[in-house]
Amino acid sequence: MAQTTRELKALIFDVDGTLAETERDGHRPAFNQAFADNGLDWQWSEALYGELLEVSGGKERIRAYVQQSQPNFVLPDGFADLADFIKHLHAVKTQHYKQFAQEGRIPLRPGVKRLLNEARDKGIRLAIATTTTPANVQALLENTLGAESLSWFEVIAAGDMVPHKKPAPDIFEYALAHLNLPPENCLGFEDTNNGLLSATQTGLKTIITVNDYTRQQDFSQATLVISDFGEPEQPFQVIAGDAKDAQYFDIALAQAICAA
Ligand code: XBP
Numbered sequence: 001m002a003q004t005t006r007e008l009k010a011l012i013f014d015v016d017g018t019l020a021e022t023e024r025d026g027h028r029p030a031f032n033q034a035f036a037d038n039g040l041d042w043q044w045s046e047a048l049y050g051e052l053l054e055v056s057g058g059k060e061r062i063r064a065y066v067q068q069s070q071p072n073f074v075l076p077d078g079f080a081d082l083a084d085f086i087k088h089l090h091a092v093k094t095q096h097y098k099q100f101a102q103e104g105r106i107p108l109r110p111g112v113k114r115l116l117n118e119a120r121d122k123g124i125r126l127a128i129a130t131t132t133t134p135a136n137v138q139a140l141l142e143n144t145l146g147a148e149s150l151s152w153f154e155v156i157a158a159g160d161m162v163p164h165k166k167p168a169p170d171i172f173e174y175a176l177a178h179l180n181l182p183p184e185n186c187l188g189f190e191d192t193n194n195g196l197l198s199a200t201q202t203g204l205k206t207i208i209t210v211n212d213y214t215r216q217q218d219f220s221q222a223t224l225v226i227s228d229f230g231e232p233e234q235p236f237q238v239i240a241g242d243a244k245d246a247q248y249f250d251i252a253l254a255q256a257i258c259a260a
Contacts, residue, residue, distance in 0.1 A: 008251075008258035009185040010154075011119055012175050012204065015130035015137055017191030017211050019112050022132070022140065023053060024212070026097050026106045031058070034093035042070070050213050056131045056165040056194055059090045094135055101139035108144045109209065111229025111236070111248055116145070116152065118251050126153045129175040129188070129199070131166050133159040154179060167197035176202060187254055193217040205257060207249070210239060223257055 016022040028049045035042040042065070044052065055064045063086055066073050079085040100106055119126055130137060137158050141149045150156070155178035162170035176183060188199035188206040192214045199206040205223040208214075219225045223241055230236030230248030246253045 006184050006259045008124060008187065008255045010125035010127060010179050010181055010187075011115075011254065012127045012129050012172060012179075012186055012188050012199070014188075014190045014192075014195045014199075015128060015140065015158075016132055017214060018109070018189050018195075018209055020106050020108050020140060020144065021211060022097075022106055022136075023049070026100050026136075026140075027058065027093075027132075030093045030096035030100060031062075033096045034089050037092055038076070038089060053192070053213055054194070056167070057159075058093060058132070059086050060165065062086045062089055094133055097136050098139040101136075101143045104143065106140060106144070109228050110234055111231050113145065114231060115229050115249060115251075116149075120152060122251050124251060124254070125179060125181075127175045127179055128153050128156045128158065129171045130156075130158050131171065134161075166192075167194040167201075169198050169201035172199045172202045172204060176204075185258070187223075187258055190222075193219065196221055207257070 013019055016027065020026075024046070028044055028046065032043055044065075052061050052065060055061045063082070066082065075082060075085055079088065116126065128137060134156060137156055138150060155175050157171050157174040157178070162174050164170045172188060176186065179186070183203035186204055188204035189209070190196050190199055190206055191209055191211055196206055196208060196219060200221045206221070208219045208222040208225045209228050210219075210225065219240060224238070224243060225240040226243065226249060227237040227239065232248060235247040236249060244253060244256055
């Protein structure tokens with residue numbers, strides 16, 4: 001069987017916490033607003049939300065919270081069962097998230113726009129592998145990079161497109177299949193241990209950009225752990241791995257990591 005050359009051909013990005021601080025700036029306040037809209041006194045503090053983030057998927061997160069913290073919850077009238085009510089709550093939450101994105105409340109993280117544009121200039125293909133909903137990805141990209149940016153990504157693998165959410169490998173496998181590329185020609189980008197497990201199970205070398213929710217997590221399987229992608233005038237901090245003296249994450253560094 002021919003040896004696969006480790007030439008970089010595509011970058012596969014997680015969204016929440018990687019492209020933007022969406023958990024802090026978007027999802028958590030959107031969940032709380034949806035709870036209030038539905039007469040629930042549930043308020044997810046930053047600390048509680050940090051714990052709840054162990055559960056991938058907003059609908060799954062709400063269910064885990066009810067089971068763990070709301071033993072006396074009574075299903076409101078008009079809903080067939082808990083799943084039906086959670087689906088309603090999540091749809092309301094998604095509307096609030098989209099509104100926050102439209103209001104410009106969810107900016108991209110440092111270096112993201114620069115890296116995406118450099119990849120496009122150099123013919124490196126782009127994909128997304130995220131647990132959030134396609135609607136949320138569209139709202140974030142449209143309101144930070146413009147409507148045409150959706151076409152930059154050959155595949156936007158998101159949410160319920162796959163049966164098992166992160167840390168299962170399904171969503172990254174879906175992205176690789178639609179790129180029709182082996183993992184050796186791609187790099188994964190994540191911010192959580194769940195996401196790292198998902199990406200690395202497919203064989204992807206994975207770069208972690210940490211944030212306040214994930215800084216203390218186990219990233220021992222990551223190829224490189226950095227504070228963020230950095231900018232020429234705002235160098236990143238290297239937390240683990242070999243950044244080859246780079247001051248910020250660019251395509252040259254990505255190519256060197258892929259080829260190593
Ligand atoms: C992060 C998640 C998502 C978001 C909330 O996704 O686990 O569930 O927290 O979005 P990723 P939804 O890191 O894979 O981008 O409510 O739409 O699930």
